[in-house]
Amino acid sequence: MGAGTEPDGSSRSDEEWERFLRESVAGTADAPKEPSARARDVAQRLHGEPGHGPEGRRSHTPVRPERRTGRYVVGLLALLVLLVVALAPGRIVDLFAGADSPPSANHPAQVSPAEAAQRPTVDEPFRGSPAASWAGGAEGISVPKAGAVGWMSAAEVERALARSRDFLVASGLDRGVLRGERPEKAIALINPHQKDVQDLLKTAFRAPSEKNDPLLLFSRFQPSRTHLVGDVVKTRGGLTYREGERGALQVTADVTFVYPVTRADAGGDDEIVRTIVRRELVLSWDDPDKVITEPGTFSIVSYKYDMTNGGCGAPTGYFTPPFGTDRRADGSGKKVDPYDRSAPVGRGESSGDECGRATRS
Incomplete structure (x- = not known):
């Protein structure tokens, strides 16, 4: 079985492998227990890039997606408070x-x-x-x-x-x-x-x-x-x-x-x-x-x-x-x-x- 191929013989692009390994590092439920040789190579390359170094659990701060709706709600509440005052x-x-x-x-x-x-x-x-x-x-x-x-x-x-x-x-x-x-x-x-x-x-x-x-x-x-x-x-x-x-x-x-x-x-x-x-x-x-x-x-x-x-x-x-x-x-x-x-x-x-x-x- 060559590098870059799955057990059924299908192949994955480098982009797909990178995404797969990022999800594995993040702890997804389907992360592989023993990555292939190609996976190890790509993982080493990813760890060499800025922003992908190892990080302790205590310092981990998840980034929440921005919600524009929240801004509108806060603005509306502020206007109501000003009106009451x-x-x-x-x-x-x-x-x-x-x-x-x-x-x-x-x-x-x-x-x-x-x-x-x-x-x-x-x-x-x-x-x-x-x-x-x-x-x-x-x-x-x-x-x-x-x-x-x-x-x-x-x-x-x-x-x-x-x-x-x-x-x-x-x-x-x-x-x-x-x-x-x-x-x-x-x-x-x-x-x-x-x-x-x-x-x-x-x-x-x-x-x-x-x-x-x-x-x-x-x-x-x-x-x-x-x-x-x-x-x-x-x-x-x-x-x-x-x-x-x-x-x-x-x-x-x-x-x-x-x-x-x-x-x-x-x-x-x-x-x-x-x-x-x-x-x-x-x-x-x-x-x-x-x-x-x-x-x-x-x-x-x-x-x-x-x-x-x-x-x-x-x-x-x-x-x-x-x-x-x-x-x-x-x-x-x-x-x-x-x-x-x-x-x-x-x-x-x-x-x-x-x-x-x-x-x-």
């Missing part, structure tokens, strides 16, 4: 920020002019507001993973963080407190031996003033004047923590609350105003061996808040949202965006700043 940029921002985001997601969400122009209703009190996409109640207050800090183990830090959020719920979300009731559950979490805060609590509810105002720590509306709309208060923000003085666990809460309210005697008038409050509280869970405290309580290091659509003038102990003509006259100060959480909270114990005018609610 142009029509509803706020939705894209909220998609990446998320309702459960930590406080670092502080830049204000955007809504389109058409959305912002929509009036809130009793059934949709957050309509036209960036808060429409926020979580409600405690779900909007994020809590970080706990680790050991100072005198506390990781498990103790976890309990302290949970109780810190409990204070935010009891002081800013409890329905009774929002209707003007005394915030007993929240007060029970404050160190009873902290004299300055206890003095504030004794005076604030009886004779509110700029220095001793319950609104510094609690959200309250006067039920004879204002009614809350619906059962949901929208929230965004959360807790952070670090080691404080004398090895204490220091927790910082930075949370924005959005309260939809209407006039108590509205009758057929369903004008809805959203009072927006951003609070910053710094709490210290002290080592009882170093600070006089009670188990399960914290000391308040500082407290401050920003508020829009909550009323101006002398403190009354309640938020007093403006309605009708009062709303147009209220807020003679600088314009502020109550949803912008990128700037530090400005209002404190002795603040005498005039009310800001909300650019949106």
